[in-house]
Amino acid sequence: MADQLSDDELSAALAGDPSGFSAVYTVMSPAVLGYFRAKGVEDAEALTQDVFVDVLPKLANVTGGHTGLRTFIFSVAHARLVDHYRRSERTPQLAEYDPLNDARHSASAEDEALGALGGLSHTLSRLNEEQREVLVLRIVADLSIDEVAGIMGKSPGAIKQLQRRGLSALRELVTEKDHAAS
Amino acid sequence: MTGTRNPQQDGSIQAMLRDSGLEAATELRSTLDQLQALVPDRAPAPRADLAALLAAGSMDAAERSAAPEEEAEDLSDGVISLAGRRGGRKRRLALIGGAVIGAMGLGAGAVAASSQDFRENVGHTLGVLFQPAAPTRTPAPSGPTPSDLPAVPVPVPAATSPALTRPAEPSAQATAQATKHAGPIATPPAVGRGGELPNPPHRPVQPGAPGQNGRGLAPSPLPTSPEVPGLPTAFPKP
Numbered sequence: 001m002a003d004q005l006s007d008d009e010l011s012a013a014l015a016g017d018p019s020g021f022s023a024v025y026t027v028m029s030p031a032v033l034g035y036f037r038a039k040g041v042e043d044a045e046a047l048t049q050d051v052f053v054d055v056l057p058k059l060a061n062v063t064g065g066h067t068g069l070r071t072f073i074f075s076v077a078h079a080r081l082v083d084h085y086r087r088s089e090r091t092p093q094l095a096e097y098d099p100l101n102d103a104r105h106s107a108s109a110e111d112e113a114l115g116a117l118g119g120l121s122h123t124l125s126r127l128n129e130e131q132r133e134v135l136v137l138r139i140v141a142d143l144s145i146d147e148v149a150g151i152m153g154k155s156p157g158a159i160k161q162l163q164r165r166g167l168s169a170l171r172e173l174v175t176e177k178d179h180a181a182s
Numbered sequence: 183m184t185g186t187r188n189p190q191q192d193g194s195i196q197a198m199l200r201d202s203g204l205e206a207a208t209e210l211r212s213t214l215d216q217l218q219a220l221v222p223d224r225a226p227a228p229r230a231d232l233a234a235l236l237a238a239g240s241m242d243a244a245e246r247s248a249a250p251e252e253e254a255e256d257l258s259d260g261v262i263s264l265a266g267r268r269g270g271r272k273r274r275l276a277l278i279g280g281a282v283i284g285a286m287g288l289g290a291g292a293v294a295a296s297s298q299d300f301r302e303n304v305g306h307t308l309g310v311l312f313q314p315a316a317p318t319r320t321p322a323p324s325g326p327t328p329s330d331l332p333a334v335p336v337p338v339p340a341a342t343s344p345a346l347t348r349p350a351e352p353s354a355q356a357t358a359q360a361t362k363h364a365g366p367i368a369t370p371p372a373v374g375r376g377g378e379l380p381n382p383p384h385r386p387v388q389p390g391a392p393g394q395n396g397r398g399l400a401p402s403p404l405p406t407s408p409e410v411p412g413l414p415t416a417f418p419k420p
Contacts, residue, residue, distance in 0.1 A: 022236045026225045034221030049229045056235055120216045138198060139217050164202040171210040 005066065014069065016060025024059065024069070025052055032077050034140045039081060039132075040121050047084060051077045067147060074141045075151045078133075123173050131166030134159055 005013075005027050013020025032051055036044035055076050062072045124132050130152070137148045145163070149156045195214050199205050228236055294300050 018235075018238050021238075025228065025232070025236060029225040030222045033226055034218075037220045038217060045226045046229070048226060049232045052228075053232050053235060120213065120220075123213070124217070135214075135217070139195060139214055140221055142194065160201070163198065167198065167202045167204055167210065170213060171204060171207050174209045174213050 005069075010066060010069065013059050014062050014065075018056075020059070021056045024056065028052075028070070028073050031141050032073065035074065035077055035136055036081065038121070038124065038136045038140050040125060041081065041084060047080055048077075051080050054080070067144070070141070070143060071147045071150055074137060074143060074147075077141075078137075078151050123170065126173055127166055127169055128162075131162050131169060134162040135166045135170070138163060 005023055009020050009023035011020075013024045029048055029052060033044055033048045036047050041047055051073065055073055059069070059072075062068050064071070124136075127135070133152060134148055137143050137151065138145075143151070145156050145159050149159045152159065154162075195211065195218070196205070198214075199207065199211065204210055
């Protein structure tokens, strides 16, 4: 995670001053990109940039300092992601030939060595949608329970519950994977 | 993200695990670390539209510190400064307006200068304006004083027919005749038709049948007919 916004940059950005845009982008975009990656979006960078093109001109309306800015950006990212899923549901799925989907091959050593990241998104994809969203927002976006509750439109108690269940489910999946691997 | 992680975030994962009673789950901990490692170290290179947005921000900052001339050079490629064009547009509109008005004035002046009728009309009007004294001119429209009024009606026939032959003298003659012939009846319509003076060349054509004309001018050509007869024969043929 990159360094924090300085107070000057933050106040400039929240005053709607474009000079703060660059700092906001530098500090916040990695987390947004990580959020989209964790959600398994194909073109996570493009979606990240969409979010910032959308967000930067509207910063003047944001209140609440650092946490307010973070919550605002991730609520836009969350909404963008929902849009993205809806759009991808409507568009026909283009299936290229992917050698990895071809059953007639044996796993290479590189695949096994680099499989950590792909394995993670695979593991996450087996979680309940809401549990996964809570975990990603809590860990990747580094938001508090209350902020996640605001973004997802739920009560903080519900978010806590989702987090606990999500962690337990993830733990089961991880241990199951470890057992299967060993 | 490399292995270096600030303790605050470590603490957040730790706190999450503690909240859920899963502190001891080391494999879960490493998975969450992997999840956090999805956040890249650096911001992705901005796309063109986003770069323009960010450049606009840095340009604004530069503008506040630097002179406006340098600001134009700070623009990133693809972003065109419109500042220089804003003033020029108004100036161009004003120039075009001035040119149109000037050309219209020139054209109107040329037409006026080329038509002889107009020149004579102006001459007469000026004569009418400046000859009589100011107090006598105000009652003129009602036509009670024949001394100055006939000067106006007479130009209708007189200015047309002699215009081709003798420009200056007939007016004096005409006034003399008009004082003899024209009554107050003929004067009011002629005053109103001062603007139609260029047309009348056709009117003397019908002195024989004044009734056909059907205009209020019918009485006035008649008195002047003695002068006219030479012309009407020349006009209708062509």
